[in-house]
Amino acid sequence: MVDVVLAEVGIVWVPEYYVAHHLKEGQLIHLLPEGSPSALGTCLCYPANRHPPAALRFLRKRYASGLAGHL
Secondary structure, three states, X not given: OHHHHHOOOOOOXXXXXXXXXXXXXXXXXXXXXXXXXXXXXXXXXXXXXXXXXXXXXXXXXXXXHHHHHHO
């Protein structure tokens, strides 16, 4: 997506770290800085039609407990 923007074909909404170098070099501009979210959400997706492996259950539990104080 960033390649399309660098080719001046359109605009893109991506996390700033994807384009930080291009912004710093002046290759891109921040079009709507006031419309930028302070943080992007994160999703954990896995198939619901089978029992998740132990590693995924562990990750899901750690992720949920880490976010408990921030919600």
